[in-house]
Amino acid sequence: MTVALDVTEHCKPPRSVFLPFMMGHHFGVPFHRELQLRIILAALDHLIKTERSGEIHLFPMTWAQVRQEGKVLEAEL
Amino acid sequence: MTAPSDEIKQLRPELWETINERYPGSMITKTDFVPLARLSKLLSQTRLTFVSSAGIQPRGSMPFDVVHPVGDFSFRRVPSALSVSDLEIHQIKYPTTGALRDLNVIFPIERLQELAAEGLIGELTPNFFSFIGYQMDPEHFEQTLAEDIADAVVSDGAEAALLCPA
Numbered sequence: 001m002t003v004a005l006d007v008t009e010h011c012k013p014p015r016s017v018f019l020p021f022m023m024g025h026h027f028g029v030p031f032h033r034e035l036q037l038r039i040i041l042a043a044l045d046h047l048i049k050t051e052r053s054g055e056i057h058l059f060p061m062t063w064a065q066v067r068q069e070g071k072v073l074e075a076e077l
Numbered sequence: 078m079t080a081p082s083d084e085i086k087q088l089r090p091e092l093w094e095t096i097n098e099r100y101p102g103s104m105i106t107k108t109d110f111v112p113l114a115r116l117s118k119l120l121s122q123t124r125l126t127f128v129s130s131a132g133i134q135p136r137g138s139m140p141f142d143v144v145h146p147v148g149d150f151s152f153r154r155v156p157s158a159l160s161v162s163d164l165e166i167h168q169i170k171y172p173t174t175g176a177l178r179d180l181n182v183i184f185p186i187e188r189l190q191e192l193a194a195e196g197l198i199g200e201l202t203p204n205f206f207s208f209i210g211y212q213m214d215p216e217h218f219e220q221t222l223a224e225d226i227a228d229a230v231v232s233d234g235a236e237a238a239l240l241c242p243a
Contacts, residue, residue: 024171030179
């Protein structure tokens with residue numbers, strides 16, 4: 001689970017999930033349970049499906065999208 | 078989307094060299110990928126652990142030394158059955174604005190407990206493992222702390238691990 005793609009590329013782990021989020025927020029934003037689960041499930045899916053060492057799964061959301069979802073969620077709380 | 082690492086363009090190709098010029102040896106560069114170890118059983122039968130450099134620790138345990146100029150090469154066991162209110166953060170090198178409101182944004186202990194309870198994951202190891210990043214002697218880090226954590230993970234019977242560098 002990484003928010004620093006260049007660091008991960010230098011360390012060369014066998015499999016990784018890149019989350020283009022703010023440092024310290026690998027699993028998204030506070031109280032967004034569904035997103036936190038989705039990110040863990042993406043990692044577990046990648047754990048199973050990786051074909052060769054070095055594959056990086058690019059999580060398909062931007063930090064801006066995640067923050068927006070967080071704002072909407074918190075407004076509803 | 079999934080891509081081999083060598084097909085992804087470096088975002089900041091010069092940064093690595095710059096940091097290494099200022100702090101020699103502080104940044105790790107590996108020449109070979111770690112060999113791929115495939116999961117040998119179904120996820121629903123697998124014992125999973127979580128390893129984090131977020132400086133999470135049980136309340137009341139010895140705080141990490143977050144101001145040591147070289148680093149703190151110790152780790153903490155975090156019982157996987159604890160609740161978020163039993164935990165605290167001792168690290169100042171990453172933004173904790175989200176984690177201080179909901180620890181799951183960096184240490185998703187509640188989500189992992191839920192997935193294990195649902196049976197999607199076979200079970201969790203008795204402990205998760207936590208240390209602090211910003212270690213300025215990566216060679217010493219690899220030879221001591223990384224080995225110590227690896228031994229502890231094996232001792233807990235982990236069959237798969239999620240690693241989360243904060």
